Amino acid sequence: xxxxxxxxxxxxxxxxxxxxxxxxxxxxxxxxxxxxxxxxxxxxxxxxxxxxxxxxxxxxxxxxxxxxxxxxxxxxxxxxxxxxxxxxxxxxxxxxxxxxxx
Amino acid sequence: xxxxxxxxxxxxxxxxxxxxxxxxxxxxxxxxxxxxxxxxxxxxxxxxxxxxxxxxxxxxxxxxxxxxxxxxxxxxxxxxxxxxxxxxxxxxxxxxxxxxxx
DNA sequence: TTGACGTGCAGTTAAATTACAGCATTTAAT
DNA sequence: ATTAAATGCTGTAATTTAACTGCACGTCAA
Numbered sequence: 001x002x003x004x005x006x007x008x009x010x011x012x013x014x015x016x017x018x019x020x021x022x023x024x025x026x027x028x029x030x031x032x033x034x035x036x037x038x039x040x041x042x043x044x045x046x047x048x049x050x051x052x053x054x055x056x057x058x059x060x061x062x063x064x065x066x067x068x069x070x071x072x073x074x075x076x077x078x079x080x081x082x083x084x085x086x087x088x089x090x091x092x093x094x095x096x097x098x099x100x101x102x
Numbered sequence: 103x104x105x106x107x108x109x110x111x112x113x114x115x116x117x118x119x120x121x122x123x124x125x126x127x128x129x130x131x132x133x134x135x136x137x138x139x140x141x142x143x144x145x146x147x148x149x150x151x152x153x154x155x156x157x158x159x160x161x162x163x164x165x166x167x168x169x170x171x172x173x174x175x176x177x178x179x180x181x182x183x184x185x186x187x188x189x190x191x192x193x194x195x196x197x198x199x200x201x202x203x204x
Numbered sequence: 205t206t207g208a209c210g211t212g213c214a215g216t217t218a219a220a221t222t223a224c225a226g227c228a229t230t231t232a233a234t
Numbered sequence: 235a236t237t238a239a240a241t242g243c244t245g246t247a248a249t250t251t252a253a254c255t256g257c258a259c260g261t262c263a264a
Contacts, residue, residue: 002118014113015252016104019193026197033211052253054211059251073210073261081199089198091121092191095128097183117222135241154223156241161221175231175240 005064006091009084012063018056020044022079025066029078033057036077107166111190114165120158122146124181127168131180135159138179 012018017040024039025031031039037053040046057077060066064084069076114120119142126141127133133141135156143149159179162168166186171178 003121006121007116007118010112011116013194014109014116016109017252019105019108022197034209048252049254050211051213051255055252075211079197081197085194085197089191089194092115092187092194095124095181095183095187096191113221119222136239151224152241153225157222177241 005084006087008059008063009065009088012059012065013088015056015059017044017048018060021053021056021060022065025077025079026081030071030076031078032074032076107186108189108193110161110165111167111186114161114167115190117158117161119146119150120162123155123158123162124167127179127181128183132173132178133180134176134178 013022020040020043021036024036024043033050033054036057037048037050040048040053057066057068061068061077065080066077067080068078115124122142122145123138126138126145135152138159139150139152139155142155159168159170163170163179167182168179169182170180
């Protein structure tokens, strides 16, 4: 009754750093934590710590927006398209006044 | 460069109480603060204070998701469809793998 | 098997968020 | 002109979040 899942999705997307991570993962998937860190520095200009980026990635994963897989000792992060993004869109579309009243 | 507006939109939507307010405003528009309070009680079963609901409405308005107008001493709250909801959808749609890479 | 590499986990701090109460302000009605 | 109704504004406490530091763990290579 609380739709906890939408909470997680929208909260994950409410942070600019996390949205930029998603944007970069959509261009280049299977990125490790270090690669995401490096891209954050070069693209955003701010050097966030490895632990901070790791935390952001965990938030994105708990929301179902990205998926991970281990390649040896490296964890690859990729976009989980189609899944939760669509859930959020479905909710939003109900309030665009498609027909009118409902 | 920070897209502050998307921050506000997604953050506003990350709270279940606020999403339910939007859902009810889509059914019945031009609701006063007291009407929103009353609906929260009857629909959600939880009695949040007037100040708390007022704060939630302000968050929704600052995100551009609802609009307000004064009718005498009563402030009418209505859904701002088409506007910011569409902005959020546009952002999300880029990561649904429409074509593929981009 | 030793050591470097890639992550995870625990704990800290400052700032933001959510809930509330109390008082002030404005408007309509008597 | 008073009063009641509908909100706004200020401040407080508890919770959460975003950033960090430090240490520990598992894996691959030499």
